[in-house]
Amino acid sequence: MYSDLYTHSRFNPLKLLTTIAIVIVAGLGMFLFTQDSTPTRASKKALLDHQIVNMSPKQFGVFWQVDEADEGWILYGKNPKNLDSIAFDERDSGGEKEKRVYHFALLRNLDPSSTYYYKIISNNEVVQSENTDIFNAQTLEESDQATSLSPMYGSAMYSNNDPAVQVLSMLLIGNAHPIISVSGSTGEWLIPLQYIVDINSRKTVPVRENDPIIIQIFNDTQRSMVRSTFERSRPLPESIILGNNYSFIADSNVLSAQDSNPSLKESSQTQVEIRYPKQDAVVPGVAPIIKGYGIPREYVNIHIDSKPEFSARARVDENGEWDIPVKTKILPGTYTLTATTKGKNGKTVQLSRRFTLIKSGEQVLGESNEATPSGTLTPSVNPSGILSPTPELSITVIVTTSTPIPPPPVSGLNIVPYIFAGVGFVVLGFGVLLLL
Template sequence: MITVGGIGFLFEGITRQDAKATLSIEPKSVMVTNLTDTSFTFTWQTDEPATGTILVTSTGGKKYSSFDQRDITGKMGKYLTHSVTVRTLAPSTTYDVTVLSNGKKYPIDKKSFSITTLPTLASDAPLFDPAFGSIKTTGGLPAEGALIYISLEGSQTLSTLVGASGSWIIPLSLLRTQDGAAYITQQERINETLVVQLGSIESRVTSDTLNDSPIPDIILGETYDFRGRDAKKTTPATLAQKQVSPTIKPKQVVLGAISDKLTGGVAFTAPIQGATLSSTKPLITGIGIPGKTVTITIGITEPTIGSTIVGKDGVWRFTPK
């Protein structure tokens, strides 16, 4: 059993150095990120495109599966990068995890990963804006599917996938310390590190919390230092004022539009364009700045309009009535 000893932990030694083609779908650079009291994200890469699923077993023996975040349409795709998030877990509970790559179980020695969720915190979360930006390849194309990891000084590691337009966004409102025992303390400027990976190509970016909303455009494979640019100057007081200000115009999201593009600090994540809906009242979700109002318009000829508020976790949810 391989036990996670930290938040944003890299499982060393899972990849076997073997030239056989049958091992090209074996998970590499396995990471556990976005660890909270009720959820975590598993990320990895493969040499060849492969489907990705994880099997989770609770201490009580209950088993269930979680799929890549791009597979919410119900059809499993094959990717070089993989990101699977497990939700609705119990706090301070240990779970065993097995990765399925093209249906084959890993680690291949039949030992599983062991992950323990964090305890629930009673204190208020910090008022950080989400970090967001855009990443392109050297050819000027969106770096779709690239894995991006972000951490602040002394914090846990968070992650996401770069979307089809090259945009990405990571809420920082529930960011904890590296040991998970407390939320990160709000300061005017905190240095942060980003690592972007797509296959063998990697970018390393140094920035800070005054220059991450947005982070300037990134070309995959390049190294950057955006610290000290003072792209924005905010304090906890101005952040709080901004989040409750009645002068903020609601952001509109049209169902079926590009889902990963950030507009006014709000991004639409699900359902994705082309998804088959099993209900006339689907759950619509996205991420953004906590406290902001999101207005959703469904349909064109006879539109249904509703609104919701971005939660403290940086996630908004809406179901049509």
């Protein structure tokens, strides 16, 4: 009887079948898991906006907007036929994806001066735009020097004083790549300024402390447009209440369709002047309003150094006013407008204005109330923001600077290790089989 324990065969068909089943299930599970990260089916979602942001030698970001809220992420790699890494929306954590209209993903730990290809994934389907479903961007060269500018920061809250958590803050500077950050648990946000890069030339954009900027702070349902300068944004003079627009520029240079003060409509028949755009104006849209004063019945020649260049001619009316409609779309960027005419003494007069065109808030972020002339601040020790169209209303702000909390980093996810893990399961299964 005891001899049977030694002479009995150790082979057990049930154990063999069980081991094979475990290997098959494990391998199939890993296969399905990795297949979930590489969708091929085309999405019906419309891509309303798509921009490269946060450009640097070792990373860049992708910002995009779809027509309906979805779960979105980025699939990327150096080889367009082998996109083996994943970057999730910066606000998604722990593998949990949230449906949103606006998405922002950072592609980190990249090689300098390298081209990366990526696909935008919506609900596990590939988003197409302009007859393609794959896009690319190139990182900056390692030799590109970072600026020494201090970061911008501030805080955002809702109208009930709750902190605006996980809202996007987008910095717009002329024709440079936008820079985006995500607010933390206290509503605080921080925008680094190491690399301000021109979209076309890929060169660093020189900036001055008093240059006008636009900061868009928004989520899927609310947004705020903040007009400021570099020096007045460290931090912003006050917390931003989401849904309100602010201007922290002493002399508001943002173009309005009409004069804010009827007295400004007084024209002088001996005055030669460009009324709009103002010097260093920040103009939302693609067609600035161009108006001015001149000598009645004289001609005014206008030139803008855009690409393609814009030129036009107008005649000054009997009231000494002239205007030129812009029917051609001008791309976002910083330009110089030159007006040439004759003065009272018959001599040629040449005037110029430097202005910046940006995407309008409606095109980028949806419907919202526009900032009004009453949003302009007057210089004071404690700058104040005007939150309603009533000119008499002003708010005195006591500025308290708190340490901004940047959002935690989220690294891209490489799916290659999962493939190796699946192979490992297979090897492990055969090892168990050999031990039977």
